[in-house]
Amino acid sequence: MRFCDLIIKKRNGLKLSEKEIDYTIKAFDEGEIPDYQMSAMLMSIYFQGMDINEIKYLTMAMVNSGKIIDLSSIPGIKVDKHSTGGVGDTTTLALAPMVAAAGVPVAKMSGRGLGHTGGTIDKLESIKGLKTELSLNKFIDIVKKVGASIISPTSDLAPADKKLYALRDVTGTIDSIPLIVGSIMSKKLASGADAIILDVTTGSGAFMQEYKDALKLGKIMVDIGLELGKETVAVVSNMDEPLGFAIGNSLEVKEAIDVLKDRGPKDLRNLCLVLGAHMLKLGRVAKNYEEGRNRLEKILKDGTAFNKFKEMIAAQGGNTEVIDKPELLPSAKYCTKIKADINGYIQKIDSRLIGESAMLLGAGREKKESEIDLSVGIILKRKVGNKVKINQDLAEVYYNDSEKLKEAKNKLFSSFVIGDKKPKKLPLILATISQEGVKEWE
Amino acid sequence: MRFCDLIIKKRNGLKLSEKEIDYTIKAFDEGEIPDYQMSAMLMSIYFQGMDINEIKYLTMAMVNSGKIIDLSSIPGIKVDKHSTGGVGDTTTLALAPMVAAAGVPVAKMSGRGLGHTGGTIDKLESIKGLKTELSLNKFIDIVKKVGASIISPTSDLAPADKKLYALRDVTGTIDSIPLIVGSIMSKKLASGADAIILDVTTGSGAFMQEYKDALKLGKIMVDIGLELGKETVAVVSNMDEPLGFAIGNSLEVKEAIDVLKDRGPKDLRNLCLVLGAHMLKLGRVAKNYEEGRNRLEKILKDGTAFNKFKEMIAAQGGNTEVIDKPELLPSAKYCTKIKADINGYIQKIDSRLIGESAMLLGAGREKKESEIDLSVGIILKRKVGNKVKINQDLAEVYYNDSEKLKEAKNKLFSSFVIGDKKPKKLPLILATISQEGVKEWE
Numbered sequence: 001m002r003f004c005d006l007i008i009k010k011r012n013g014l015k016l017s018e019k020e021i022d023y024t025i026k027a028f029d030e031g032e033i034p035d036y037q038m039s040a041m042l043m044s045i046y047f048q049g050m051d052i053n054e055i056k057y058l059t060m061a062m063v064n065s066g067k068i069i070d071l072s073s074i075p076g077i078k079v080d081k082h083s084t085g086g087v088g089d090t091t092t093l094a095l096a097p098m099v100a101a102a103g104v105p106v107a108k109m110s111g112r113g114l115g116h117t118g119g120t121i122d123k124l125e126s127i128k129g130l131k132t133e134l135s136l137n138k139f140i141d142i143v144k145k146v147g148a149s150i151i152s153p154t155s156d157l158a159p160a161d162k163k164l165y166a167l168r169d170v171t172g173t174i175d176s177i178p179l180i181v182g183s184i185m186s187k188k189l190a191s192g193a194d195a196i197i198l199d200v201t202t203g204s205g206a207f208m209q210e211y212k213d214a215l216k217l218g219k220i221m222v223d224i225g226l227e228l229g230k231e232t233v234a235v236v237s238n239m240d241e242p243l244g245f246a247i248g249n250s251l252e253v254k255e256a257i258d259v260l261k262d263r264g265p266k267d268l269r270n271l272c273l274v275l276g277a278h279m280l281k282l283g284r285v286a287k288n289y290e291e292g293r294n295r296l297e298k299i300l301k302d303g304t305a306f307n308k309f310k311e312m313i314a315a316q317g318g319n320t321e322v323i324d325k326p327e328l329l330p331s332a333k334y335c336t337k338i339k340a341d342i343n344g345y346i347q348k349i350d351s352r353l354i355g356e357s358a359m360l361l362g363a364g365r366e367k368k369e370s371e372i373d374l375s376v377g378i379i380l381k382r383k384v385g386n387k388v389k390i391n392q393d394l395a396e397v398y399y400n401d402s403e404k405l406k407e408a409k410n411k412l413f414s415s416f417v418i419g420d421k422k423p424k425k426l427p428l429i430l431a432t433i434s435q436e437g438v439k440e441w442e
Numbered sequence: 443m444r445f446c447d448l449i450i451k452k453r454n455g456l457k458l459s460e461k462e463i464d465y466t467i468k469a470f471d472e473g474e475i476p477d478y479q480m481s482a483m484l485m486s487i488y489f490q491g492m493d494i495n496e497i498k499y500l501t502m503a504m505v506n507s508g509k510i511i512d513l514s515s516i517p518g519i520k521v522d523k524h525s526t527g528g529v530g531d532t533t534t535l536a537l538a539p540m541v542a543a544a545g546v547p548v549a550k551m552s553g554r555g556l557g558h559t560g561g562t563i564d565k566l567e568s569i570k571g572l573k574t575e576l577s578l579n580k581f582i583d584i585v586k587k588v589g590a591s592i593i594s595p596t597s598d599l600a601p602a603d604k605k606l607y608a609l610r611d612v613t614g615t616i617d618s619i620p621l622i623v624g625s626i627m628s629k630k631l632a633s634g635a636d637a638i639i640l641d642v643t644t645g646s647g648a649f650m651q652e653y654k655d656a657l658k659l660g661k662i663m664v665d666i667g668l669e670l671g672k673e674t675v676a677v678v679s680n681m682d683e684p685l686g687f688a689i690g691n692s693l694e695v696k697e698a699i700d701v702l703k704d705r706g707p708k709d710l711r712n713l714c715l716v717l718g719a720h721m722l723k724l725g726r727v728a729k730n731y732e733e734g735r736n737r738l739e740k741i742l743k744d745g746t747a748f749n750k751f752k753e754m755i756a757a758q759g760g761n762t763e764v765i766d767k768p769e770l771l772p773s774a775k776y777c778t779k780i781k782a783d784i785n786g787y788i789q790k791i792d793s794r795l796i797g798e799s800a801m802l803l804g805a806g807r808e809k810k811e812s813e814i815d816l817s818v819g820i821i822l823k824r825k826v827g828n829k830v831k832i833n834q835d836l837a838e839v840y841y842n843d844s845e846k847l848k849e850a851k852n853k854l855f856s857s858f859v860i861g862d863k864k865p866k867k868l869p870l871i872l873a874t875i876s877q878e879g880v881k882e883w884e
Contacts, residue, residue, distance in 0.1 A: 007614035011488065035478035040613035043485035046453065171482035172449035 003033050003041075010044040018057045025061035029160040035167055042164075042173040050178035055220065056227050058178065062186035065160030069136065069192035071107055074143050077283045078105045080193035081275060082184055084217070085117040087205040087355040088242035088380075092120045092150065093256035094264075094272045095279075097308035100147030101299045102276075102292075104283030107143040109153040109191055113364050113372070116205065116355025118249065121152050126250035126329050126374045130318030142315040149312060158186040175207070177217055185224050195231040195282035197275055198222070202430065203240030205351020211236065211430060215440075218433045226435055233278045236431040237271060241349040241384045244268035248363040248377015248398065250329040257326050260306040267383075267428050273297065274429055330375035332398035337381075338409055340388040344418040349384055353415035360408035361399050376400055378412060385425045388418060445475050445483075452486040460499045467503035471602040477609055484606075484615040492620035497662065498669050500620065504628035507602030511549075511578065511634035516585050518547045519725045522635035523717060524626055526659070527559040529647040529793040529800075530684035530822075534562045534592065535698035536706075536714045537721075539750035542589030543741045544718075544734075546725030549585045551595040551633055555806050555814070558647065558797025560691065563594050568692035568771050568816045572760030584757040591754060600628040617649070619659055627666050637673040637724035639717055640664070644872065645682030647793020653678065653872060657882075660875045668877055675720045678873040679713060683791040683826045686710035690805040690819015690840065692771040699768050702748040709825075709870050715739065716871055772817035774840035779823075780851055782830040786860040791826055795857035802850035803841050818842055820854060827867045830860060 006020055016024070024041065027033045050058065071078050079099070083089060096106045113119035121132045132152045134142070142149040161183050168174050188196050198221055201207070202214035218234035225232025244265035246255040258264035259272055273296050280292030299305045310320045322328045358364055362373035381393040388394065394416050399405055431440045448462055458466070466483065469475045492500065513520050521541070525531060538548045555561035563574045574594045576584070584591040603625050610616050630638050640663055643649070644656035660676035667674025686707035688697040700706030701714055715738050722734030741747045752762045764770045800806055804815035823835040830836065836858050841847055873882045 004612050004614055011485070011614050035476075036481040036609060037613055039478040040481040040485045040615065043453070043482045043489075044614070047485075047489045167478060170446050171479055172446055172453050172486070173482065 003027070003037050007037060007041045007044055010041060010048055013048045015051060016054055016057075018053075021054060021057040022061050025058065025065060025160050029065045029163060038164075039167055039171040039173070042168060042171060042176070042179065045178055046173050046176040052220070052223055052227070055178045055181050055224055058182040059185045059189065059224055059228065062158045062161045062164070062182055063189045066156040066158050066190055068190050069154075069157070071140065071143075071192040074105050074107065074140060076103065076105045077195060078107055078193040079195045079197060079279045079283045080108060080188055080191055081106070081197045081199070081279065082188055083199035084184070084201050084207050086201045086239040086243050087117060087351040088244050088247040088252065089118070089201070089239070090123060090244065090246070090252035090256045090268065091199070091271055091275065093123060093253065094259040094268070094305075095276055096148040096150055097260060097312055098272060098276050098296055098299060098305040099279045099283070100312070101304040101308040102280050102295050103147070103285045104279055105143050106148040107139065107191070107193065108148070108150045109157065109187070110150050111153070114368065115366070116352050116359055116364060118247070118252065118364060120150060122372060122374070123249045123252050124150060126253045127313055127318040127322055130313060130316050132316070134316065142312070146311045146315045147308065149316065153187065158190045161186050177213075177220060180217060181220050181224055185221060185228070188225075189228060189230065193230070196225050196233075197278050197282060198232065198234035199271070199275060200234050200236045201239035202236055203238055203351060205242060205355055206239040215431055215433075215438070218431065219438065222433045222435070231282055231435070233282060234433040235274060235278070235429050236433070238426045238428050238430055239351055240426065242351050242354050242380065243271065245380045245383070246377060247354055247358045247380075248361070249372070249374040250331065251377040251379060251398065253329055254326040257306075257309070257323060260300065260309050262300040270428055332375045332377075333400050334398070336397045336399070336405070336409070338394050338397065338413050339391050340394055340416075340418060341390060342418055343389050344387075344420055345422045346382050346384050346386050346388060346416060347419040347423045348417040349380070350415040353411050354378060357408045357411040357415065360404040360411065361397065362401065373400060382416075385423060445469070445479050449479060449483050449486055452483060452490055455490045457493060458496055458499075460495075463496060463499040464503050467500065467507060467602050471507045471605060480606075481609055481613040481615070484610060484613060484618070484621065487620055488615050488618040494662070494665055494669070497620045497623050497666055500624040501627045501631065501666055501670065504600045504603045504606070504624055505631045508598040508600050508632055510632050511596075511599070513549050513582065513585075513634040516547050516549065516582060518545065519637060520547045520549055520635040521637045521639060521721045521725045522550060522630055522633055523548070523639045523641070523721065524630055525641040526626070526643050526649045528643045528681040528685050529559060529797040530686050530689040530694065531560070531643070531681070532565060532686065532688070532694035532698045532710065533641070533713055533717065535565060535695065536701040536710070536747075536751075537718055538590040538592055539702060539754055540714060540718050540738055540741060540747040541721045541725070542754070543746040543750040544722050544737050545589070545727045546721055547585050548590040549581065549633070549635065550590070550592045551599065551629070552592050553595070556810065557808070558794050558801055558806060560689070560694065560806060562592060564814060564816070565691045565694050566592060568695045569755055569760040569764055572755060572758050574758070576758065584754070588753045588757045589750065591758065595629065600632045603628050619655075619662060622659060623662050623666055627663060627670070630667075631670060631672065635672070638667050638675075639720050639724060640674065640676035641713070641717060642676050642678045643681035644678055645680055645793060647684060647797055648681040657873055657875075657880070660873065661880065664875045664877070673724055673877070675724060676875040677716060677720070677871050678875070680868045680870050680872055681793055682868065684793050684796050684822065685713065687822045687825070688819060689796055689800045689822075690803070691814070691816040692773065693819040693821060693840065695771055696768040699748075699751070699765060702742065702751050704742040712870055774817045774819075775842050776840070778839045778841070778847070778851070780836050780839065780855050781833050782836055782858075782860060783832060784860055785831050786829075786862055787864045788824050788826050788828050788830060788858060789861040789865045790859040791822065792857040795853050796820060799850045799853040799857065802846040802853065803839065804843060815842060824858075827865060
């Protein structure tokens with residue numbers, strides 16, 4: 001097989017066979033296909049797309065580049081969760097213990113933050129002593145005993161995807177639906193769970209800024225999951241403003257703890273309940289969505305979820321004292337505020353700008369190798385639809401270093417749009433996609 | 443400038459500025475932009491195209507990656523010729539001395555053959571002693587004294603194009619009009635001629651198989667030439683069957699000698715006269731096309747062109763004895779024939795298949811580093827429109843090695859399509875493009 005002929009085949013809009021896609025991923029992973037040919041193939045895929053079969057072959061070829069984690073020793077239906085990324089999205093931290101407390105085992109591998117979005121692993125590392133790089137045995141052991149564990153991916157989890165993603169990142173081929181689906185679904189399938197819940201975010205801070213693109217991505221991911229034998233549900237959630245109030249690692253841990261204490265921001269709590277209810281249904285511990293949701297509400301109220309979180313933290317070596325006393329989490333030396341300069345209603349809070357502002361403070365990484373400051377970040381004091389008067393607070397800025405403070409504050413300030421009329425607010429959940437079809441918000 | 447942002451800009455269909463294109467070519471040539479990013483850019487250009495300004499910037503950036511050859515010491519208007527490549531196309535060999543004999547200096551750099559098309563430099567090397575790698579001074583000296591010289595390109599002739607072409611060749615980005623125009627025109631402009639004649643071939647053996655694509659390519663090349671201050675004329679010529687009868691290096695030299703002796707195949711002779719007449723007009727030694735053509739016909743008849751060829755060969759160190767006695771040129775050990783298996787008229791002779799057949803015999807290179815056999819090749823005994831009876835000759839095959847003979851003969855045989863009716867034959871020249879506009883064959 002001459003790889004250049006395969007590039008031309010895809011470039012000309014033809015479909016690649018299973019054998020051709022297998023060869024492509026295997027030979028690329030083994031260094032036989034050079035990066036300069038692979039990037040031409042990726043750009044051809046960007047322009048010509050892939051049909052559902054090609055995406056399936058791509059996904060499986062990447063799964064097979066590594067090992068599929070064997071979770072069969074853990075009793076019950078293991079349900080994995082993935083989000084396409086948001087700003088201030090600390091859902092996983094609250095969701096994993098909530099669901100585990102209800103009896104659904106969660107063996108989750110999470111990533112680190114990059115660019116304007118944060119990562120669950122970074123957030124967890126705000127907790128002193130907590131280890132996120134555990135052996136597979138230890139990981140499975142914790143899930144068996146506690147019901148939930150969150151760690152960094154092992155190196156043999158779809159390694160071809162890792163190599164491919166690094167190439168996509170520098171060749172303008174990130175935002176291609178078939179490549180996104182292949183990347184996400186290969187990791188989820190290799191992680192060994194039995195069922196998958198996907199949170200496809202949309203809006204200014206999300207990867208898929210347009211709702212219709214997010215819906216399309218969700219549909220294809222559900223199709224691929226089902227085709228490959230995993231029950232899969234996706235929700236399309238609105239990330240037009242940040243989720244919750246906190247943006248920044250230890251600040252978001254505090255907010256997750258709030259949710260687990262049956263408090264916390266309404267939108268974050270709601271998203272945890274929605275995703276959790278689906279997970280309980282997928283895990284067959286609830287007959288339907290409503291039953292799942294009621295169960296979780298109870299679990300939040302009676303403290304079971306909160307205690308489960310502490311158990312999980314302890315099992316991973318973390319100091320549980322900080323869970324009871326979140327004020328012991330890393331905190332920034334200084335705080336400043338930004339205030340409204342006119343009266344009105346908050347029309348819009350640009351999530352991307354907020355994420356970038358937090359990154360400037362040191363909460364996020366510009367490059368993979370950047371160091372981050374776990375203590376800094378932003379607390380929103382107003383959200384979309386809130387009334388605000390001149391000189392009232394819009395947000396608090398927590399910082400240690402004033403070098404880029406001005407730039408960060410400017411970005412933060414410019415993310416708020418204030419207007420006369422109370423804006424219409426989109427619901428948090430815009431669509432739910434499952435094997436039963438698509439249910440869109442009306 | 444982050445190069446990935448430029449890839450995304452082009453990918454999204456936006457136009458690149460002069461500064462951006464300059465940066466791209468310079469940084470790529472200097473190894474600052476890695477191949478894997480450049481190939482993603484090339485594929486984006488393949489899909490999104492470039493407008494006339496972008497192509498102009500691209501062309502000039504590649505010209506400026508090397509040196510522009512200074513031909514100003516040669517008196518007269520120097521006219522360069524380029525063909526997009528054909529099968530059995532030995533035009534340059536006859537054309538250069540014809541035009542030089544009429545007083546237009548020809549300082550031409552030519553390439554070697556690759557794939558199913560041959561190269562003028564290889565053909566010339568059939569002549570014992572002839573050097574094709576001369577110093578620039580020696581080259582200019584010969585043009586001054588003799589009026590014509592044909593050599594291999596110097597290494598500093600648009601070096602960025604050389605690097606870019608090598609990358610395009612393995613990434614499926616050869617057949618992109620902006621990239622083709624940039625590649626051809628940068629070399630022509632760097633070669634230092636005052637005016638340019640372009641032969642854009644179309645048909646089965648040509649790079650542009652469709653007439654409309656060839657026409658488009660020709661128009662853009664003429665526009666770019668004119669924009670960059672060089673009078674440029676293009677003809678679109680029909681390469682649906684091979685040009686002349688001979689395919690193979692020394693066989694084509696013999697055929698060029700035939701033309702210079704005022705004999706030879708009608709189509710090859712005609713193409714030389716057409717291109718030559720335009721060159722005489724461009725070189726201001728003929729008032730118009732007709733005057734140029736008449737002049738060249740006279741020059742062929744009276745032996746001036748033939749003598750000019752001998753002079754040129756001698757100046758480059760070649761043995762002129764072979765020009766008088768072409769039977770001394772390298773010749774193959776064996777000859778076999780392929781014959782018609784039905785009665786009828788030749789409907790079609792697939793040039794690409796013929797070129798591939800000659801390559802299998804050893805006349806062409808599969809890869810750049812392949813060795814070629816100058817003596818082998820094919821002589822067509824029938825051309826499109828000719829009548830043929832069962833067992834009459836279609837072509838002669840000259841070979842030294844019988845290893846791939848069967849495959850070569852099969853390809854050759856399959857290139858002939860024989861049918862009942864006398865086919866309508868397209869003219870050789872399908873269009874002429876100049877600053878006065880496009881004149882299409884009616």
